[in-house]
Amino acid sequence: MARGKAVEVYNVSKSFGTYQALDQVSFTIQENEFFTLLGPSGCGKTTLLRMIAGFESPSEGAILLDGQQIETLPPHRRRVNTVFQSYALFPHMTLAQNIAFGLENLGWDRRRRRDRVAEMLELVHMTPFAGRRPAQLSGGQRQRIALARALAPEPQVLLLDEPLSALDLKLRQAMRDELKSLQKKTGITFIFVTHDQEEALDMSDRICVLGQGRIQQIGTPSEIYEDPENRFVADFIGETNFLEAEVLELAGGMARIRTPFGLEITAPQKGLAGPGPATLSLRPEKIGMESQAEGHLLQGTVTGRNYMGGFTHYTVDVAGQSLRVSRRNALSHAEGHAPGQPVSLGFRADSVRVLAQ
Amino acid sequence: MRALTSFRLWGLAPAWVLMGLTLIVPVAIVAGVSLADRGPYGGFDWALNFGSYREILFTLGWTDELEFAPKYLVIIARTLGYGLVTTAICMALALPVAYVIANARAGWKPFLVYLVTLPFWVSMIVRVYAWLIILGNEGLAEKAWKFLGGGDVDTFLFTNGAMLTGMVYSYIPLMVLPVYAAIEKLDPALLEASHDLYGNRWVTLRRVILPLTWPGLSAGAILVFVPAIGTVLEPMLLGGGRQMMMGTLIQTQFGGGRNWPFGAAIAMVLMAMVVVVLLLNARRAAAATEART
Numbered sequence: 173m174a175r176g177k178a179v180e181v182y183n184v185s186k187s188f189g190t191y192q193a194l195d196q197v198s199f200t201i202q203e204n205e206f207f208t209l210l211g212p213s214g215c216g217k218t219t220l221l222r223m224i225a226g227f228e229s230p231s232e233g234a235i236l237l238d239g240q241q242i243e244t245l246p247p248h249r250r251r252v253n254t255v256f257q258s259y260a261l262f263p264h265m266t267l268a269q270n271i272a273f274g275l276e277n278l279g280w281d282r283r284r285r286r287d288r289v290a291e292m293l294e295l296v297h298m299t300p301f302a303g304r305r306p307a308q309l310s311g312g313q314r315q316r317i318a319l320a321r322a323l324a325p326e327p328q329v330l331l332l333d334e335p336l337s338a339l340d341l342k343l344r345q346a347m348r349d350e351l352k353s354l355q356k357k358t359g360i361t362f363i364f365v366t367h368d369q370e371e372a373l374d375m376s377d378r379i380c381v382l383g384q385g386r387i388q389q390i391g392t393p394s395e396i397y398e399d400p401e402n403r404f405v406a407d408f409i410g411e412t413n414f415l416e417a418e419v420l421e422l423a424g425g426m427a428r429i430r431t432p433f434g435l436e437i438t439a440p441q442k443g444l445a446g447p448g449p450a451t452l453s454l455r456p457e458k459i460g461m462e463s464q465a466e467g468h469l470l471q472g473t474v475t476g477r478n479y480m481g482g483f484t485h486y487t488v489d490v491a492g493q494s495l496r497v498s499r500r501n502a503l504s505h506a507e508g509h510a511p512g513q514p515v516s517l518g519f520r521a522d523s524v525r526v527l528a529q
Numbered sequence: 530m531r532a533l534t535s536f537r538l539w540g541l542a543p544a545w546v547l548m549g550l551t552l553i554v555p556v557a558i559v560a561g562v563s564l565a566d567r568g569p570y571g572g573f574d575w576a577l578n579f580g581s582y583r584e585i586l587f588t589l590g591w592t593d594e595l596e597f598a599p600k601y602l603v604i605i606a607r608t609l610g611y612g613l614v615t616t617a618i619c620m621a622l623a624l625p626v627a628y629v630i631a632n633a634r635a636g637w638k639p640f641l642v643y644l645v646t647l648p649f650w651v652s653m654i655v656r657v658y659a660w661l662i663i664l665g666n667e668g669l670a671e672k673a674w675k676f677l678g679g680g681d682v683d684t685f686l687f688t689n690g691a692m693l694t695g696m697v698y699s700y701i702p703l704m705v706l707p708v709y710a711a712i713e714k715l716d717p718a719l720l721e722a723s724h725d726l727y728g729n730r731w732v733t734l735r736r737v738i739l740p741l742t743w744p745g746l747s748a749g750a751i752l753v754f755v756p757a758i759g760t761v762l763e764p765m766l767l768g769g770g771r772q773m774m775m776g777t778l779i780q781t782q783f784g785g786g787r788n789w790p791f792g793a794a795i796a797m798v799l800m801a802m803v804v805v806v807l808l809l810n811a812r813r814a815a816a817a818t819e820a821r822t
Contacts, residue, residue, distance in 0.1 A: 227721055247724040254725045260718035264740045273736070274726030325727065 177239070178203045178329055178361040179224060184233030186219055193219045195385045197233075201329075201363065206355050208364045210372040211382035212408065217365045220382070221331050224363065225254050238328055248277070253322035254331040257338070259314045261306035267317050268293070268302040274325040292320040295354070312343045319351075323358060332364045336371060348374055369409050373397060381405050401443070402528050406453040413459075413495050415452040419444060419526070427526055432493050433470055441526040451527045456485065456498035458523040461515050470517040474509045484508050488515060556800070563793035571787035581794035601778070605798065608775040612758040615696040619704040619753045620746060622697070627709035627745075645705050653699065657762045660695050661686065664767065687769030695763035700756060704749035711745025712738075744817070751810055755803050775799050 179201040186194040194216040201207045209217040222228045224235060226247030235243045242250050253274065261270050268289050275285045293299045296316035306314055315335060322330055332351075336344045352375050355362045366372055372379050373393040381388040381396060383404045389396060400406035403414070420436070421428040427441040429452065444450065472495070476487035486497045486509060497517065499508070509515055563581055565573035586602065587595040630641045648656055663669045664685040674682060685691055715738065723733040739746070761776035770777065775795060782792025 225721075225725060227724075246729075247721070248727045248729050252725075254722070256718050256722060258716070258718050260716065260722035262719060262722070262737060273723070273728070277727035277729075277732055321726070 176203045177201070178205065178237070179363070180234075180236040180239075181220075181224075182234045182236070184220070184223065184230045184235065186216070186223065186228065186231050192385055194230075197382075197385075197387055199380055199387065199390055201361060203361055204359050206352070206362045206364065206375055206377045208366060208372045208376035208379045209382060210366055210369060210379050210409075211388075213367055215382040216385045217367075217382050218333060221254075221333055221363065221365045224329070225252055225331050226250050251325075251328045252331060253325060253327040253329075254333065255315075255318045255322045255335045257333045257335065259306075259318040259335075259338075261314060261317060261321070263306050266303050266305055267298065267309075270306070270317060271321045271324050274321065278325055288324055292324045295323070295357075296320045311339050312347065315339065315347060316350075319354065323354070323360065327360065329361045329363060332362060334366055335364075336366070336368075344371075351375060373409075381408065383408065398525075400453060400525060400527065403451055403453075406525065406527060411456050411496060411498070413454045413456065415454060415493070417450055417452045417526075419447045419450045421447060429524075429526065433491055435469060437521040437524060439521050439524040439526060443528045444526060453525045453527055454495075454519060454523060456496040457500075458519055459495065459497045460518045461486065461488070461497050461499060461509065463509060463513060463515055469519075472515055472517055474511050474513045474515055477508065477511055479508075488517060490517065559793045559796055562789055563797050565790045565793075567788055567790050571789065573789045578790070581788075581790040584791055585794060585798065601795070604773050604775060604778055605802075607772065608758050608799075609802070611693065611696065611774065612754050615693060615700065615757045616704075616750050616754045618693070618697045619701045620708075620750065623701055623704035623708050623749060624742075624746075627705050627712050630705075630709050631712040631715075642706070642709065645702050645709075648702060653762060657695055657699070657766050660691070660698065660767055664691050664694070686767065687771060689768065689772065692763050692768035692772075695767040696757055696760060699760070699763065700753040703752035703756075704746075707745040707748040707752065708742060709745075711742040715741055744814075747810060747813070751806065754806065758802065759799060 177200050181200070182198050184194060184197045185192070197216075197220065209220060211217045219228060223230050223243070224237075226242070226245060226249075230243055233243075234241055237250060237252065261267075262273065265273070271289045271292050272285050275288055280288070289302070290299070293302055296319055298313065298316055298320065301309070301313065306317070309317065315338075318335070335351075336347055339347060348371060351362075351364075364372075364375065373396070376393055378390060378392055379396050380390045381404070388408075389401045389405045391399070396405060397409055400409065400412075406412050406414070415432055417432060418430045419427050419441075420430055422441070422444060425440055425442065426438050427444060427450075428436060428438050429450065430436050431452065439452075470490050472488040472490035474486055475489050475494070478485040482501060484499050484501055486499065488495045488497050495517070501508075561575070562573055564577055564579065566576040566578055567581075568574055583595070584601075586597060586599075588598040590596045626645075630638060630645075633641055664671075666684060666686075668685070670685050671682065674685075719737055719741070720733055723737045728736065758774075759776050760774065761780050764770065764772060764774045764777050765780075768774075773781075775798075779792045779795050779799070782788045782795065786792070
């Protein structure tokens with residue numbers, strides 16, 4: 173299926189005084205895509221969203237919506253709608269009036285407006301509440317109305333600014349699934365801003381990881397998690413062990429590496445210039461661990477244990493290097509490995525990622 | 530429970546005494562005077578005479594029959610009219626001022642609010658007198674008018690415009706402060722939401738800002754309207770006393786008119802109008818609170 177470009181961002185920079193919020197950011201979002209801007213607070217993700225919405229203008233660069241340059245248009249002339257972090261529902265209007273607000277401004281006639289409001293209330297399962305006011309709703313219900321209000325005018329792109337952050341854990345999980353299915357149902361391009369990596373991995377078609385005002389990596393959730401391109405991404409998404417190692421030789425897409433444990437392995441790489449020092453990333457769940465098993469590569473001692481319910485996180489000392497190892501608690505009341513216990517560890521060479529410096 | 534009730538009674542005694550001495554007793558005296566007989570050389574003699582109230586609507590004809598005479602009704606209507614116009618102008622001017630203060634940098638806000646309240650440090654008479662100089666012959670207003678290329682003017686003073694200018698000037702701080710408080714509470718995300726949903730500035734003002742700052746606007750309207758309909762200084766000094774208002778009417782009855790009971794009757798009518806406005810506002814506010822929850 174050939175898809176058009178919904179949003180194109182070219183070399184966009186934004187500075188507030190001397191503070192550089194965004195530095196030369198470029199990416200393209202496809203139509204019908206669930207695209208997530210992920211990063212720690214202060215990384216510029218909200219600024220980027222607000223520039224697409226029209227509440228900020230870029231210091232440099234261009235933003236295209238459906239092929240049209242929009243960075244100088246005021247917000248009310250962009251076919252883009254926002255779900256605000258605080259929802260920003262109009263407190264003096266009923267839910268139906270809130271949803272109809274955008275349609276009235278677009279000049280829809282009364283009958284069409286009424287039908288669309290009914291359709292949107294149905295879509296978010298809020299039909300019985302049409303006549304209520306926002307103050308009479310729970311957080312999750314407000315969230316749904318904010319979505320309905322933003323989706324009603326059929327925007328080309330829907331912007332979502334950390335919309336789940338105000339909800340409690342259970343509700344957040346349920347709303348994730350609902351958001352995903354809404355996006356599939358409506359076929360509208362979603363740009364979702366979050367600092368929560370789990371949300372991003374769960375919902376997105378593609379994720380753009382932002383850090384220090386720059387794009388760190390763009391890719392599918394599994395690409396971002398399994399093949400982080402740099403230390404920032406490997407560190408920010410999930411947990412990992414960083415190992416300082418030395419690249420001995422490059423051959424095709426592979427590198428021969430000496431690990432700090434003295435082992436030599438051959439692991440996939442991209443972007444390395446030549447032999448020299450390098451940082452490896454090894455995810456805790458990709459390390460195997462057994463008590464006193466022979467034949468494993470590394471011998472170590474458990475120094476710490478954190479029981480998390482479904483998982484247990486161990487800290488293991490291997491020849492002076494501290495490694496985090498994560499084990500799934502598949503058996504009930506399994507003993508696990510007590511601190512002080514000797515263990516042997518192993519991992520597959522292709523689980524190791526060589527990071528660009 | 531009993532202790533609490535008695536505390537309410539005795540603990541608040543100073544307040545009751547103060548209210549009684551400064552509010553209830555004086556109003557009762559004025560009410561009494563309004564029913565008294567007019568003294569031959571000013572002053573009054575206690576009586577139970579509704580003549581002063583009748584005088585508001587009727588005059589006595591040749592043969593002691595009552596003739597309807599609207600001259601005082603005209604004054605009452607004019608007073609209400611100027612009160613409403615003053616309130617409307619204050620609203621229109623106070624909104625942008627309050628908006629600017631609310632959106633000023635945090636360090637500036639207290640200073641700007643202080644500037645708004647600054648005129649209250651100077652006596653009202655002095656401030657109205659200052660307008661006499663500004664609007665008078667060869668005054669600042671005339672010079673500015675000529676500088677801007679305006680034609681010859683007789684005078685700005687002693688016109689309805691001068692009187693309105695003075696009234697707006699006197700009472701606008703009472704509008705700016707509550708409107709500022711209301712705008713300050715307005716969530717900026719709501720304005721962004723309005724723009725985001727294709728609302729231009731006008732739509733945002735009409736459908737978001739005005740309804741949400743209405744509590745402040747209506748509080749300001751009460752604060753401006755109530756003193757505006759009782760005003761004496763501006764019609765006398767700036768309006769040149771050409772057009773009688775209720776305030777000036779009361780003043781002349783106690784002064785040159787030497788008809789204290791009639792002055793007191795007009796004062797009671799003025800107070801009744803204020804009470805009606807306050808009651809209507811209280812009912813509206815209660816209804817609004819109920820609708821919100």
